[in-house]
Ligand SMILES: C[C@@]1(CC(=O)O)c2cc3[nH]c(cc4nc(cc5[nH]c(cc(n2)[C@H]1CCC(=O)O)[C@@](C)(CC(=O)O)[C@@H]5CCC(=O)O)C(CC(=O)O)=C4CCC(=O)O)c(CCC(=O)O)c3CC(=O)O
């Protein structure tokens with residue numbers, strides 16, 4: 609069985625060997641999370657074209673064959689060539705340097721695999737199948753996209769501001785746990801969803817902290833204050 613872990617790859621040096629269809633999929637997500645990416649590839653999938661144009665970000669696209677020196681000082685390596693033997697060689701060389709590898713055509717030689725992922729603001733939901741049926745991971749990711757909507761992003765955005773204050777103010781851990789479980793419960797989530805629908809809040813509103821977002825956030829902060837009061841004074845809500 610695999611161990612799930614959420615890695616902070618911001619500014620970490622990552623190597624991808626092979627800029628094909630799969631290499632691009634790995635690249636896109638690494639770019640999204642702020643990694644420092646080097647892609648070495650004999651040829652590049654056209655999906656990389658727009659990235660060749662803006663070559664000033666945290667990535668380096670090198671059109672050539674893989675060289676052992678490419679592994680130097682890398683935090684993680686993805687072997688994503690279409691050549692099984694080359695990918696095997698990369699697994700061996702990276703292993704010698706104690707660098708963790710993902711081998712796109714060989715789960716057995718991989719130190720880690722990549723799950724399908726749905727990001728909803730700060731919520732991250734992932735699916736994997738122990739490498740048995742990646743198409744199922746993809747299908748589950750699509751299901752999660754339907755089920756876990758913008759209300760989760762809104763709630764987490766508001767809680768980013770509120771959680772430290774609640775922890776500071778309420779010293780009793782048991783009461784805090786009750787409060788947080790209530791905020792994460794079905795009843796409260798329904799309220800958040802209603803406000804998303806009523807105010808027509810979009811992802812952009814949340815990211816830009818628009819006035820529509822502020823209005824919704826203020827409403828939720830009041831609701832959360834009511835929950836806190838109810839639990840602190842041990843009322844049954
Ligand atoms: C082991 C793993 C290694 C790794 O890449 O980390 C791996 C390996 C392989 N995948 C293959 C094929 C496909 N992969 C996908 C899709 C995804 N593959 C991803 C991960 C993983 N794929 C890891 C295990 C994850 C797990 O445990 O489930 C996802 C989840 C994440 C991502 O890549 O970002 C992403 C969905 C992203 C999304 O949409 O959300 C589709 C679907 C499609 O394209 O429709 C197909 C075609 C249909 C099919 O074969 O199922 C083949 C070739 C098989 C062959 O030769 O036929 C191999 C090689 C092999 O099996 O040896």
Ligand SMILES: NC(=O)C1=CN([C@@H]2O[C@H](COP(=O)(O)OP(=O)(O)OC[C@H]3O[C@@H](n4cnc5c(N)ncnc54)[C@H](O)[C@@H]3O)[C@@H](O)[C@H]2O)C=CC1
Pocket residue numbers: 625626627628629630631648649650651652653672673674688689690691694711712713742
């Ligand atoms: N892990 C996954 O999610 C998936 C894995 N696969 C597996 O991955 C394999 C290939 O995936 P694709 O991206 O579609 O292949 P692709 O052929 O589109 O891309 C491979 C890239 O590697 C480059 N390359 C080959 N040898 C190289 C070398 N020595 N140095 C540098 N670059 C080199 C090529 O120029 C090419 O751009 C398939 O054979 C399949 O087994 C397929 C689908 C999904």
